[in-house]
Amino acid sequence: MKFKKLFLISLLLVILTHITVFSQDASPSQFFYVIKKLLPETKSVSIFMDPEIIDKERVSLNRAALQNQLKVKIYPISSPIELGKNIRQLSGGSVLVVYTSDVLTSKSSAAYVLKKCIEKNITVVSSSQLYSDLGAFLGLLRGEDNKLKIVVNFKQYANLQNNVMQERMQLVGVTQVIE
Numbered sequence: 001m002k003f004k005k006l007f008l009i010s011l012l013l014v015i016l017t018h019i020t021v022f023s024q025d026a027s028p029s030q031f032f033y034v035i036k037k038l039l040p041e042t043k044s045v046s047i048f049m050d051p052e053i054i055d056k057e058r059v060s061l062n063r064a065a066l067q068n069q070l071k072v073k074i075y076p077i078s079s080p081i082e083l084g085k086n087i088r089q090l091s092g093g094s095v096l097v098v099y100t101s102d103v104l105t106s107k108s109s110a111a112y113v114l115k116k117c118i119e120k121n122i123t124v125v126s127s128s129q130l131y132s133d134l135g136a137f138l139g140l141l142r143g144e145d146n147k148l149k150i151v152v153n154f155k156q157y158a159n160l161q162n163n164v165m166q167e168r169m170q171l172v173g174v175t176q177v178i179e
Helices: 002-022 028-038 051-067 080-089 107-119 129-134 166-172
Strands: 044-049 071-076 095-098 123-126 138-142 148-153 174-178
Touching (some): 028 123, 080 107, 095 107, 107 129
Parallel strands (some): 044 095, 123 138
């Protein structure tokens, strides 16, 4: 009986840890809705994510892409080496959504991704506070109250400032603009 209780408690802790780790990201619907409203000319989105969650997210990604009329290309990233290879495959002027994972949210990886994407004029979107702090164009961040905070950064993306209208930012509920 003790073993059963211990097993159930352990299982519950593993499940809660898993939910906490992966619940940091905004949903695909939230990512795509905000991208499409702020950058309506966007036709496709690339996504960097941990290969372990691709199958779990695929249905939601496909549904959200269809709703927002976007084509989605997923790049599984399980090591820092894959970052450079996959960034080279992205075309200039595209949009990259970076999901939260150990590899993608290390400070060196985030700095590298942002540096290379800014050089190639690739708009970076993430739900990671680190990416937002380092200069991603769009941050969909969960606050302590679990409310979504939307941060737009024109500091690194001054070329988008004339394209993103104030009305669009109000429509999606942008809470912070960095200039």
